[in-house]
Amino acid sequence: MNQNEATAQKDGVKTAHTAPAEDKIPAGELNRIKNVIAIMSGKGGVGKSTITGLLAVSLQREGYKVGILDADITGPSIPRMFGVKNRPESIGFGLMPPESSSGIRIMSLNLLLDNEDDPVIWRGPLIANAVKQFWTDVIWGDLDFLLIDLPPGTGDAPLTVMQSLPVDALVIVSSPQDLVMMVVKKAINMTRMMGVPVLGLVENYSYLICPKCGEKINIFGESRGKEAAEQVQIPYLGSLPVDHRLTELCDSGSIEMYDSDGIKGMGEWVKDIERLKKK
């Protein structure tokens, strides 16, 4: 591309927020969903899916009815984490999302594949359609919270979720690297352009406790979640360490067995949602 074309494309980006937003798609008739929260990072591998899973577990333990819409079409981790393998059942009106052992409803493209490691080699429009269909054609029923696990980047899936689904608020996930934070800032700037409110920033992989000597190790550098949140002017929700036990539970499909003080307060993260909705 020449400089002009490059600039033209770049300017296209800047005007993205002035483009008329697609109308939000209403929920299916059988669905009564009180709150829709998307979990986003922009950067991959910061533990977005793990945090989505833990937030779901935490809200479920507080007595709320929770569902997870896995919008990471080409790299879905949610079913594996919850040990859910059942194929969604088609009952005429739509697809019934399978439930985890504690009753969290889950919809993910991996549940529609014969083998979980089959690749989904799709271009953007197909990806966007799948995300929309997970909203319109899935019988979520009554839910207090539907959590949407977004893929990395600011491409088709996040754009479709923010444009077409009635997202009430977003949780942003980062890790303590400047380089990660740069990409996360892109995501935060995107939410501003799209006009979706942000509940706050969570810092993952903040530190690790050495199992031998108890030393607190800043694996990816000094924690700076609080400072980063202030910089981008969003609330700081808290930080999570690297916990080998959690990794093992996620690998073995038992995230719901995780019992740590660290996640007790997670339900608090979304307490601001009523206030944000009134805005």
Added chain:
Amino acid sequence: MNQNEATAQKDGVKTAHTAPAEDKIPAGELNRIKNVIAIMSGKGGVGKSTITGLLAVSLQREGYKVGILDADITGPSIPRMFGVKNRPESIGFGLMPPESSSGIRIMSLNLLLDNEDDPVIWRGPLIANAVKQFWTDVIWGDLDFLLIDLPPGTGDAPLTVMQSLPVDALVIVSSPQDLVMMVVKKAINMTRMMGVPVLGLVENYSYLICPKCGEKINIFGESRGKEAAEQVQIPYLGSLPVDHRLTELCDSGSIEMYDSDGIKGMGEWVKDIERLKKK
């Protein structure tokens, strides 16, 4: 979507490899590129860009002329890692990629933005076009190796690179989590469907040495790179630990200052490329 539609979409995936591949786009007239290697994971955040960067540094130190095409359009990390900020210069025929301090040529969408944290909110077709233009409209000149840093997933950018660019081989990056390996297997299966040969698997974040007591900590679980590579029948290239010094150098744009025994052998990873090309 109903079950049939879901299956239809799924079957669409399976036949992706039988669809006629787009013709490979020839290199620009001013470009003489001997080897094109893409670095892929499928999963985000496993350090794909860091490994792309280290491989480039390693090959450059061996005397090769190296370029990096950053195909992660919405989450580019390469320019920051190398401390490259210059805007690519337009010289009529195309864009001149800026060079790092050691002379590695770099093209990335972030170099075309006014601010590095401006989000690029693009749907698939625009992303695919940018990737193609980084091949056709950039004056790479004479290169021994062009490394392509792919974004996570198996969507538009990886598909465009494998369909339209003359990629000689891929390096696959993973980390020691079952859940990560599941997504990485999708990427490996995609390379098979697309008929692009794989040089091998690199395991990143294999372990961490406690700075206080010297304990070797398996942060994300027991290293199983070798076993995983055997399972998917590709060569095992080696593993890299979490190194706080490397993180710092990447954050400060000084990856070229990294001097570790760990990367000395990295040039070896690509030695098989001539054999793969003859296939």
